[in-house]
Amino acid sequence: MDVDDKIIVKNLYKIFGPNPDKAMTLLGQGLEKTEIFERTGMTVGVNNANFTIRSGEIFVIMGLSGSGKSTIVRMLNRLIEPTAGEVIVDGRDVVRMSHDELLKFRLHSMSMVFQSFALMPHMTVLENAAFGLELAGIEADKRRTRAMEALAQVGLEGWEDSSPAQLSGGMQQRVGLARGLAVDPEILLMDEAFSALDPLIRTEMQDELLKLQEQDKRTIVFISHDLDEALRIGDRIAIMEGGRVVQVGTPEEILQNPADDYVRAFFRGVDPTNVISAGDIVRDTHPTLIKTKVGSLRAAQELLSNSEHDHLYVLDAKRRFLGVVSSDSLREAIAEHAKDNPIDLAFIKDARAINTADSMQDILPEVASRNWPIPVVDTDNHYRGVVSKNRFLKTLHRTEERLDEQQGEMNAA
């Protein structure tokens, strides 16, 4: 097991109906969900799910209604009892926990935010936020302080004594979120938490969640049927169809390489330039020069004359990006100064690097307006390679071609 792996789901099944064993046998014989329903009247909720959720990531489980995503998330804390399989959280199998162990696990390790908010109407906002702490038997003073902190985190100071019914939907879900955060869980399950909110508030809440996630990293399992939401907040996405997990990967991976038609159909209509980032298309094709104490114009000239490229990227000893040199700028610099002068004299003036996380949309102006391939650096400013105009257009062309193909199939069908 990897240290980073927080939740491992192995061969997880859920059959709804009076005789799950029979349905399991039929599944073993390779029958489909619909056939099993016709023959036994039992519903296959989740069919052999396997995936791993890493510590500190936002893992989105996406699918249409009835795809089993809400069932899966409820099996993580055993609100729904799995028919077969394992859910391993920090090395412990939740499925095999005793009742007491399970209660303790729910009290301390995992909390949940619901689509319908599920706030207690007979309690105040503060009491709701403190609900998990109350169940855990924390003394009144402490749980008040902790709940107030959680409410402050979601921007609800001053509302402690209101009743939930007095709040708007968005604010109610903030209370739901505060209730989840107050127990300080390592894992937060969010079941379509923002689906009931109107689009503007939804985006606001997504930003809020990302902000909270930056402050302290929790492992978040987020259920959604909304692709935009999944792409916006998800570090990785699992796509479900008819109880099966069809594909797991980062948004870019899934977009560039959909596992089947179902996934492809899901991603139809998504603008690829919003999803694919500079980091996905960066290539380390161009020559680099490490500038040590003597990084001179002469060294650069030699390197460039031996290369088929026109541009040279200058880095420091730690591979941090310093500047770009072209054969032209080099020639000019040598004409003015002696060859032994430092390379900085030949740097192209407006050259700046873009970040790996920038989307194709973000970097388009930079790529289009410069006549050198744009250098890409990661968050620590380490040089990762370049994005050339050619590479940019090819990527665009490829994804568009794929979209056209789907459109064609659609029309044909």
Next chain:
Amino acid sequence: MIVIIGLIAWRASGVWLALFSVITMTLIGLLGLWQDSMTTLAMVLSSVIFCAIAGVPLGIIAGRSDRFEGFMRPVLDAMQTTPAFVYLVPIVMLFSVGNVAGVLATIIFAVPPIIRLTSLGIRQVHPELVEAAQAFGATDWQVLKRVQVPLAMPTILAGLNQTIMMALSMVVIAALIGAGGLGSPVILGLNTLDIGEAVIGGLSIVLMAIVLDRITQSMAKKR
């Protein structure tokens, strides 16, 4: 006693109900039925208290278990529809005539509504709220105490109100087996064809019912 009833009504609702209760009870006193009305009140309250003690837990069990609900339903139907005279005979045989037998018959007739409405109240609690409590690690007892019972309370109190009304409606029948109270003038009037006597008894029962109904209803509303 009038003052106490007035105070309870004042606490439960306000000045108007308090005033109404005091006037009504004084009226009963002026009709010369004060003793009988107090006997009836005592009988009704003791049967209702027993109904609540037995009925609420039974209702909670029925609310949480479909099997128990399935078992209880025909029993409750039987208790409500069997004519009281049918079980009066064995009760009298076991406990002889008097107040005890009267209270017992009242309980059999009056306990179903509180069981039914408690069960209904528990079932009406949104399943998501129960699920949310469970997701945060609540034990069954905590779910019951912090979520289900508080949210079912208005319905449970409506059941209590119905139970009180049913208990009052048994007063006349209880009088038949020798229990005292406001039923006796009615029975007496019936036997001697004294219309006035029966009407006075009946009127007092109705007035008392109105007072108790208003007080318990405003208690339920206040929650």
